[in-house]
Amino acid sequence: MSAHKTSAKGLCSHPGETRFIFPQKWLESPKWFMILALLAPLGLLGQEGDGGIDTGDTAWILVSTALVLFMNIPGLALFYAGLVRSKNVLSVLMHCFVLTATMTLLWLVCGYSLSFSTTGMEQGVTNLSSFIGSLDLAMLKGVSGDTTEGTIPKLLHFAFQMTFFIITPALMVGAFVERMKFSSVLWFTALWNLIVYTPICHMVWGGAGGYFADRGVQDFAGGIVVHITAGIGALVACIVLGPRKGYPGAVMMPHNLPMTVTGAAMLWVGWFGFNGGSALGANGGAASALVVTQISAAVATLVWMFIEWIKHGKPSMLGAATGAIAGLAAITPASGTVGPLGALAIGTLSGVICWYASTAIKQKLGYDDSLDVFGVHGVGGFIGTIMLAVFMAPGFGGAGEADFSISSQLGIQLHAALITAVYTAIATWIILKIVAAITGGLRVDEQEENSGLDQSYHGEEAYND
Amino acid sequence: MKKIEAIIKPFKIDEVREALSEVGVVGMSVSEVKGFGRQKGHKEIYRGSEYNVDFLPKVKIEMVLSDEKVEEVIDAIRNAANTDKIGDGKIFVVPVEQAVRIRTNERGEEAV
Numbered sequence: 001m002s003a004h005k006t007s008a009k010g011l012c013s014h015p016g017e018t019r020f021i022f023p024q025k026w027l028e029s030p031k032w033f034m035i036l037a038l039l040a041p042l043g044l045l046g047q048e049g050d051g052g053i054d055t056g057d058t059a060w061i062l063v064s065t066a067l068v069l070f071m072n073i074p075g076l077a078l079f080y081a082g083l084v085r086s087k088n089v090l091s092v093l094m095h096c097f098v099l100t101a102t103m104t105l106l107w108l109v110c111g112y113s114l115s116f117s118t119t120g121m122e123q124g125v126t127n128l129s130s131f132i133g134s135l136d137l138a139m140l141k142g143v144s145g146d147t148t149e150g151t152i153p154k155l156l157h158f159a160f161q162m163t164f165f166i167i168t169p170a171l172m173v174g175a176f177v178e179r180m181k182f183s184s185v186l187w188f189t190a191l192w193n194l195i196v197y198t199p200i201c202h203m204v205w206g207g208a209g210g211y212f213a214d215r216g217v218q219d220f221a222g223g224i225v226v227h228i229t230a231g232i233g234a235l236v237a238c239i240v241l242g243p244r245k246g247y248p249g250a251v252m253m254p255h256n257l258p259m260t261v262t263g264a265a266m267l268w269v270g271w272f273g274f275n276g277g278s279a280l281g282a283n284g285g286a287a288s289a290l291v292v293t294q295i296s297a298a299v300a301t302l303v304w305m306f307i308e309w310i311k312h313g314k315p316s317m318l319g320a321a322t323g324a325i326a327g328l329a330a331i332t333p334a335s336g337t338v339g340p341l342g343a344l345a346i347g348t349l350s351g352v353i354c355w356y357a358s359t360a361i362k363q364k365l366g367y368d369d370s371l372d373v374f375g376v377h378g379v380g381g382f383i384g385t386i387m388l389a390v391f392m393a394p395g396f397g398g399a400g401e402a403d404f405s406i407s408s409q410l411g412i413q414l415h416a417a418l419i420t421a422v423y424t425a426i427a428t429w430i431i432l433k434i435v436a437a438i439t440g441g442l443r444v445d446e447q448e449e450n451s452g453l454d455q456s457y458h459g460e461e462a463y464n465d
Numbered sequence: 466m467k468k469i470e471a472i473i474k475p476f477k478i479d480e481v482r483e484a485l486s487e488v489g490v491v492g493m494s495v496s497e498v499k500g501f502g503r504q505k506g507h508k509e510i511y512r513g514s515e516y517n518v519d520f521l522p523k524v525k526i527e528m529v530l531s532d533e534k535v536e537e538v539i540d541a542i543r544n545a546a547n548t549d550k551i552g553d554g555k556i557f558v559v560p561v562e563q564a565v566r567i568r569t570n571e572r573g574e575e576a577v
Contacts, residue, residue, distance in 0.1 A: 318511055319512070
């Protein structure tokens, strides 16, 4: 959470010590200085002293928490549900809905602690605590309404980060729809979140002493933590599971595109909370994140649309919606460190490359990443994670310091992205083998797949007349 | 008695229904059907996956008439449903052996 903390503290409007920890570059930038000057009087009226709760920051993160939860249910649930055949629509909704419940409990029991406990962490020291948190915050032990994390209640930090813990495994659902046993889905996502999400989250966002944080890795809102992990996990899962019966020859058209577009629009709006909220404060950093998020989504929508228009002769609604999600995923890691120019570039690249990954590459390699989790989220996450090293440079309007080096940051970002990808791939493969042993095979049987999972696994149908 | 089955373009159903009322047809059954003839289907592309949609939506109208009404009804349907484009549909005429009104047990042309 290095980026989180810089921006949250950097623009803090409290009276007291925090005011004097500004990095030199903020003070030298007239833009930030003006924002600071405008906010200063508010700070003097503030309710709390140093280390207290800021009501403005708290209000914004409360809203952001709701926005990110809204991204998963109903946003992502509808986005995915519209893309499957009508016999499987409830199973997809069920996955997203029930994951919201199971991951909430898992986060409470130990997920938050493994991700964000700082016990044993020391800046510049690599030890076990650099990779995984301890269990001392399990069941929110010792956390009350007065406990703070920066300028917000620690309980709110718990809730906000919980929504990321929920949506990351839910993103992977798109890779294994229409063919994975419900019990396997529950085991897989729970184990995956504990074994993949929590350590990567801790290494990036756990604070000083985290393995990636200490090496200067920038991941503002989850390009590495959310999109690369989910994208690679999804790719491995769909390969291990095998394609849907009949793929790629059989007709597998989306059963309800208005549902998908509704979900995509909810995701777009919710992303303001995802990226804007990752500033962990109501400040200029949040506003900047929100603006570059919008720019990237807009340009990626248009790029994807024009590619289809030129290549297929018609600009499709599904293409426009998919482009938007690609642009949103790609800007996520960069949204705290790049300016409008970086957002335009990252949005454009995600439109082109994610389109290529989801169509040509997928068809060529033959894996059935059914709803393009890897092609859109995984590839988008990579693009943002890598390209932020370029567009963070002050010359491109980014937040890098005057002595910022693109090449050294590029090395840092690549290192983190590749380690995360390799670790995620190996861990996901092992988890799937374990889950297959627990549930007696990951896949539904052929008869159940033909009938559809709604009827064979949930005993109901989506459309009864 | 004859049964007429007309398969037409869906957007023409209101015009055809009006034309049939004008020539004195007092009842019919209508259903949404899918199929193809010389018009063939079309291509749809979802994220780069191409699907040939062979079956196009059409509307099927069915009615049973006395023999002497048949030509008049055929003309009415043709005039109303014709767009001079491929895919306008077809009309089939088939003999009917018997008709029964369930409520009264009337038989034959009395029942239609």
